[in-house]
Amino acid sequence: MGERSDWGALRERRMAEPGAAEAYAATRLAYELGRTVRALREERGWSQTRLAEAAEMTQSAVARFEAGGTVPTLPVLERLANALGAELVVQLRAPAA
């Protein structure tokens, strides 16, 4: 718990920096998308190699994506979504008036 609050304090300091909040959000998004793709893949009982074939990329690219270490591009997300029979939703949602 001590580490947790230390990290929280550090993160808040970093977030106060210009652009940090967006950078963090993009990294978190990458991580979540990676997890979602892995979950959908495993639901189908597919290996990374199998998904790579369907999405026209290599197994190592799938592994890298699922690890969430990089922020993916939209075309790659489209290919993965199509391969998994899912739909990629990207939208700017204005706040309710």
Added chain:
Amino acid sequence: MGERSDWGALRERRMAEPGAAEAYAATRLAYELGRTVRALREERGWSQTRLAEAAEMTQSAVARFEAGGTVPTLPVLERLANALGAELVVQLRAPAA
């Protein structure tokens, strides 16, 4: 109408090519996102210069984005969404069982 069906036929042929469907979808998404950002900006009575300031980019980058000629990256979308007080939603939606 004649041109329309010609274009439709050509598009279907192009779509049959591997990767074309995804590339088209990403390009269409870029175009729609550009339009959405312009609409949100104009709702606020903002100029491109004003939005650029809020999103920490230059006016020409905003113009280029709104034109939809390039597929934007997620960090840029995050910055624009935050600047406009909107929320960026990105998700892989699995088909209903």
Added chain:
DNA sequence: CCGCTTTATAGCATCGATGCTATGAGCTGG
């Protein structure tokens, strides 16, 4: 007509994702 604002476009350097190949670790079944 002029100054200002707004928008669009061009050109160029940079950077990070992507594509690829290779490789290693771990696990499993034979």
Added chain:
DNA sequence: CCAGCTCATAGCATCGATGCTATAAAGCGG
């Protein structure tokens, strides 16, 4: 024990988005 599979990581070249500056066209108010 070994082959095969799966997954993760590394390294490198390529490519396209991004950042930036500059510039031009259009419109508007004075």
